[in-house]
Amino acid sequence: MSPPTEPSTSTPPVRRFKDPAYRPVAPTLAELRQRIDSLDEQIVELLAQRAQCVRDATRFKRDAFQVQAPARQAEVFERVRRLAAAHEDAFPGLPAIVEGAFRTLVAGFVAAEGDLFQQTEPIEP
Numbered sequence: 001m002s003p004p005t006e007p008s009t010s011t012p013p014v015r016r017f018k019d020p021a022y023r024p025v026a027p028t029l030a031e032l033r034q035r036i037d038s039l040d041e042q043i044v045e046l047l048a049q050r051a052q053c054v055r056d057a058t059r060f061k062r063d064a065f066q067v068q069a070p071a072r073q074a075e076v077f078e079r080v081r082r083l084a085a086a087h088e089d090a091f092p093g094l095p096a097i098v099e100g101a102f103r104t105l106v107a108g109f110v111a112a113e114g115d116l117f118q119q120t121e122p123i124e125p
């Protein structure tokens, strides 16, 4: 038995989708990975902008419960799931993947906002 190998990135595809309506995105795995890298850069840039908004949101919180804001979290998860559902034709199961990613992201943001909260002080009325 030969050892497992990573896929070739520069050669033609070795499989096809049985669905005749399927339209490929790129002719090689190398091109697909370039696109994925470029999209990852944009995603990280957008996440950094989102993080700035989360940091600023700390100024409007009175206590740890407001940092958690569970009702708002539920709204975010429901919203991104619905947005992803519009793309389910292109990628079955995308809503669950997107919701899972946001659950992980928001858990990280909530924890960070908890730390940032300690760096704030009440504004006197």
Ligand SMILES: O=C(O)C(=O)C[C@]1(C(=O)O)C=C[C@H](O)C=C1
Pocket (backbone or CB within 6 Å): 054, 057, 058, 066, 067, 068, 069, 070, 072, 073, 076, 106, 109, 110, 113
């Ligand atoms: O909407 C807020 O209040 C936020 O602080 C943002 C955010 C989020 O990442 O979407 C983070 C923490 C929770 O409080 C709820 C939502």
